Amino acid sequence: MKHPVRPAAFGRRKEPHTFIIARGDEIRHFTVRPWLAAFIGSALAAIAVGYLLATSYLVLRDDLLGATAARQARMQQAYEDRISALRAQVDRITSRQLLDQQLMESKVTELLARQSQLSQRHGRIGPMLERAEAASTAVPAAAPARQEEKPDVRAALPGADSLTTAFASATDLRATATASPFSFWSPRAAISTESSADHADKLFVAINQSLRTIENEQLVRINSLAENAYQTTDTIKEALETAGLTVDLDNGKDATGGPLIAVDKATMFETKVKELDEALDALDAVKSQARTLPIANPAPGLPITSTFGVRRDPILGTPALHSGMDFRAPTGTQVHATAPGVVVKAGRNGGYGRMVEIDHGNGFSTRYAHMSRVRVKVGETIKTGDIVGDSGSTGRSTGPHLHYEVRRNGDAIDPLRFLKAGKKVVQYL
Structure with missing residues (x-):
């Protein structure tokens, strides 16, 4: 039997696969199309791949979870370390500010105490200044250099304006010190706080220098008044003794002695005030004695x-x-x-x-x-x-x-x- 010859231009036609199943007298057959076979193969391949992937996931899941947990732990540790560093920095700044505030408050308290002491001194010396002003006279012509150095009794102490200014500045400094500059920390706040601290420190130095200058002026001028009083006393005494008049003054300068003990500024003022008081007492005593002596002219201007x-x-x-x-x-x-x-x-x-x-x-x-x-x-x-x-x-x-x-x-x-x-x-x- 001869098969018909097909043209070669159309190619060879693929026949579908036919499966025959015989079971006794029963025969079954079915034909499998190529696309169906491809589909079934693809499904089986997908199932195999899914199975392999699922198996791999199940096998590697613990490692993946552990790696993820470790990564999260490292990130959390770094975050906590950063927070700890920032907290430590805040604590250091806060502690420094607290120490600066305490130091500033102690300095302000000291300044206010010194200002109060100066005010008390000013009030205490007032009556003595009146005595010195009443006893103030020109220095004799024999000592012209002394005459130039003679202090102005009316300006013997710094005025109340200087003390008031120092008190106001110290009060402002205390307000700066007692304010809480670190209630909320930030870099700008820290810079601002440092600027305020520098300003307060400069203000403290200025006030301290001003008070020290006032103290020195008080001591120098009190000492000048005492020297002037002693010199006036000696001048009157010498003039009376030249006339043959004995002036009895127990000024405590003779027959004295003892070890040399340096005094500090706290006691220097008391020492100088006591010295001025003694000088004025001596001057009053010699004046009182001189006024009782017949040294006036009974006929002024007559030859x-x-x-x-x-x-x-x-x-x-x-x-x-x-x-x-x-x-x-x-x-x-x-x-x-x-x-x-x-x-x-x-x-x-x-x-x-x-x-x-x-x-x-x-x-x-x-x-x-x-x-x-x-x-x-x-x-x-x-x-x-x-x-x-x-x-x-x-x-x-x-x-x-x-x-x-x-x-x-x-x-x-x-x-x-x-x-x-x-x-x-x-x-x-």
């Missing part, structure tokens, strides 16, 4: 015609002791007491004519003779400069004048020495 000592008697022409000094004074010229005292004689007294005698205490007395009129009475208390009478020519006299005597324990002494001493110290009294 001296005869001094104390041996001279030719104007009436007899023979040598005689002149127990006083004479001032050329027209009749009626006012005669002044040369020191405070009590009138013990007032009226005619032999060759003295109308005379007034005043007892000044400590053995000193003065006599004013040949007066035309007596203006005081016995027992009357007299002050320096009071008018005791008018000049004249009563008694043993050749013309109008004032005869003036100074006596110590009843003995006549040269009044000119007292007048010279009075010219030197009158500017201090």
Whole structure:
């Protein structure tokens, strides 16, 4: 049997696969198309691949989960380390700020205490400054250099404005110190805090320097006042001793000694204040003694015609002791007491004519003779400069004048020495 020949241009036709299943007399067959076979093969391959993948996942799942957990653990550890570092940094900054705040508060407290102390000193020295101002006088011409260095008593201490300014600045510094600058931390806040701390530290240094300057000025000027008072005391004392007048002052400078113990600033002020007080006490004492001595001029501006000592008697022409000094004074010229005292004689007294005698205490007395009129009475208390009478020519006299005597324990002494001493110290009294 011959098969028909097909043209070669169409190719060879693939026949579908036929499966025959015989079972006894029963025969079954079915035909499998190529696309169905391909589909079934693909499904079986997919199932195999899925199975392999599922098996691999089940096998490798623990490793994958462990790796993921380890990665997460590493990330969490790094995060916690970063947080710990930031927290430690915040703690350090906070601790530093707390320490700075505590230090600043202690410094501010110290400044306020010093300011309060300066205010108390200022109030305490006020009365002493009034005493020093009352006792303030020009330094004698013998010491011109000292005169230039003489302090102004009215400016002996810094004014209240300086203390008020320092107090206000210290109060502002305390407000800066007590404010909580780290309630919420951030880099900008930290920078701002450091800037505030630097500003506060500079302010503290400025206030501290200002208070130190005030303290030094107080000490220097108190010391200058004390030196000026001591110098004035010595000047008055030397002038009186030159006139033969003994001034008894127990200033505690003699017969002293002991180990040298340095004082700090806390006690330096008390020492200087005590020294100024002692200097003013000594000055007051020597002034009080000088005011009781007959050193004033009984006839200011009038010329001296005869001094104390041996001279030719104007009436007899023979040598005689002149127990006083004479001032050329027209009749009626006012005669002044040369020191405070009590009138013990007032009226005619032999060759003295109308005379007034005043007892000044400590053995000193003065006599004013040949007066035309007596203006005081016995027992009357007299002050320096009071008018005791008018000049004249009563008694043993050749013309109008004032005869003036100074006596110590009843003995006549040269009044000119007292007048010279009075010219030197009158500017201090």
